[in-house]
Each structure stands twice: as C-alpha cells, then as structure tokens.
Amino acid sequence: MKVSDGLASVLLGRGLSRGYGLQGGSVAHLIDSFVRLGGQMQYQHHEEHSLFAATGDYLVSGVTGLAFVSTGPAGTNALTGLLGAWQDSLPLLVISGQSRSSEVSYGTEVRQIGSQEAPILDIVRKITKKSLFLGPDDKLKDCVSSLLDSAVSGRPGPVWLDISIDIQLSSRP
8 A cells, every 4th residue: 555545544544534735746645645535625825824724623623633735845834834733732733745765854964955855844843742754664553643642632732744755655554
C-alpha cells in the first residue's frame, strides 16, 4: 500500500474525515489519497485560511482539525494559523508535503537543498505540542496516533507531520 493511502486510512479511521488546504506539488498525493478513500477536502486560497478553517471545524465538530500544506513557502504561510491554534489550545493536525528525503536540510548547516524545501519542523517546534518527520523506517500508524493523542492530551494544541514526496509514494505493508 502506498504511504499516502495508508495515511488517509489512518486519518479516516481516527474520525478525521474533513481536511482543509491548498493543492501543491509535494502534497498532491496526500490530498488525492485522502479524497479517493472517502475524505472531504475544502480548498482555501491561502494556507493561513486552511488552518483557521480546520480549527473552526474543531470548534463546531469536536474532532481534531486537519490541514494539508505543501513545502517551503506554503508551510511558512501556515504559521499564523498554527500560532492561533497554539495560543487558543485547539487540537489541530497539520500535514506537510516535503521535498525528497535526499533533498531535506534537517541536520545540516545549509539553508536549503531541495526545490522550495524548508526545515519546517525546526521552524514550528516552539508552537506545536509535537512535530515529526516520517522517515523510511517509521511506522505510519504509530506516528499519526502519537501525534493525534498528543493534540488532545493535557492542554490541547497543534501537532505537525512532515512527509517527503518519495516517502508518500513508497509502499509499506
């Protein structure tokens, strides 16, 4: 099963059936899998609006908000909505597509490697309860469950999952 399909299955299985976001190259497979497997997407004109819509959805439904963003500038466009969720203690899962694993700058001294790549987790760490980069050996369901549990435990707040495009397309049991 393709990782993007597995992610959609886990999200839907945990009751997250509505997502908010913008289509972008590094997030296209994630959104496609989510919709194809039964999720509903609402598209906004800006990533900031997507996070505000997702947190508004939580306030109405009681289900953790879900937003999808692409890499680089798309991720940083989401920061105001993320900070709002952080300061208002609202559970929110942000899933970002990322450049290929070989083009990610995490753990390096360079500013950028991949096209529009940005080390988004280094940027959002202070205003999320938890943030994870899904590696090739990480168990998808465990990562998502850990993030969703963290978003609602204790004082609620936002969490972030970053997934490289090559990982999204890879197959896992």
